[in-house]
Amino acid sequence: MEELESVNILCPVCKKVYKIEISKEIIEGVSGFPFPIIAMHASEEIGKIHTLLVYLDESLKCRHIEHIDKRVFITPYIIYNPCLLNVYCHK
Helix, strand or coil: CCCEEEEEEECCCCCCEEEEEEEHHHHHCCCCCCEEEEEEEECCCCCCEEEEEEEECCCCCEEEEEEECCCCCCCHHHHHCHHHCCCCCCC
């Protein structure tokens, strides 16, 4: 089973803390810090998704969060090459 690291982030929009988990394999492959990841979660409003650009340092502490107030589209390149996309669904 894959080893995961947990990170708590505060959504600047809904002001709730969410836990995200990142595989150690991804962390080991980072070329520099802080490194960006995209985190998404459903808001309390039905049909609303908050997309966040999160920067983590080498200790996996959040250094900056930016709310992306746009739709996020997954391109056909990713759909046809899913091994290039790391998706984690945390309920």
